Amino acid sequence: MKWLRYFKNREGGQALVEFSLVSIVFFLIVFGLVDVGRAVWNYNTLAHATREGTRYAIVHGANSSDPSGPGSSHYSPPNSDENVTETVQSFGQSLNPSRLTVEADWTDGTNNPGDSITITSEYTYEPMFNLFGMISFDMQSSSTMTISQ
Numbered sequence: 001m002k003w004l005r006y007f008k009n010r011e012g013g014q015a016l017v018e019f020s021l022v023s024i025v026f027f028l029i030v031f032g033l034v035d036v037g038r039a040v041w042n043y044n045t046l047a048h049a050t051r052e053g054t055r056y057a058i059v060h061g062a063n064s065s066d067p068s069g070p071g072s073s074h075y076s077p078p079n080s081d082e083n084v085t086e087t088v089q090s091f092g093q094s095l096n097p098s099r100l101t102v103e104a105d106w107t108d109g110t111n112n113p114g115d116s117i118t119i120t121s122e123y124t125y126e127p128m129f130n131l132f133g134m135i136s137f138d139m140q141s142s143s144t145m146t147i148s149q
Contacts, residue, residue, distance in 0.1 A: 046123050047141040053119045056068070061112065062110065100121065101123075104119050115147050116144055120141070
């Protein structure tokens with residue numbers, strides 16, 4: 001009868017059931033936080049890359065030795081410049097270039113000093129874990145500066 005008391009007082013099965021129920025919720029929260037953290041990181045990278053692309057465009061105005069924008073060989077009307085796009089992509093190296101679009105808008109239609117330029121970048125974020133039916137969504141960052149050269 002000693003062996004009967006041994007099995008009667010064991011609660012190992014209860015702990016295992018509790019652990020399995022709590023661990024599901026715990027891991028959902030952890031993986032959700034990881035995805036939210038990645039989204040914030042990607043948005044921050046997108047914003048930084050957009051600012052750097054705008055900075056490139058303002059120092060490569062009409063008076064520059066290698067201008068960007070309207071009148072340059074890198075410009076494709078109405079709103080694309082190869083060098084500006086490459087600059088944004090190089091500063092956004094952790095972003096997937098196939099999901100990144102860059103548009104450059106020279107507000108006055110020229111790249112003369114004193115005119116302004118607006119760079120708008122858009123990135124489609126894809127979650128790593130498809131929890132709670134989370135689907136991909138678009139992030140957008142825009143930066144406006146005045147051309148200095």
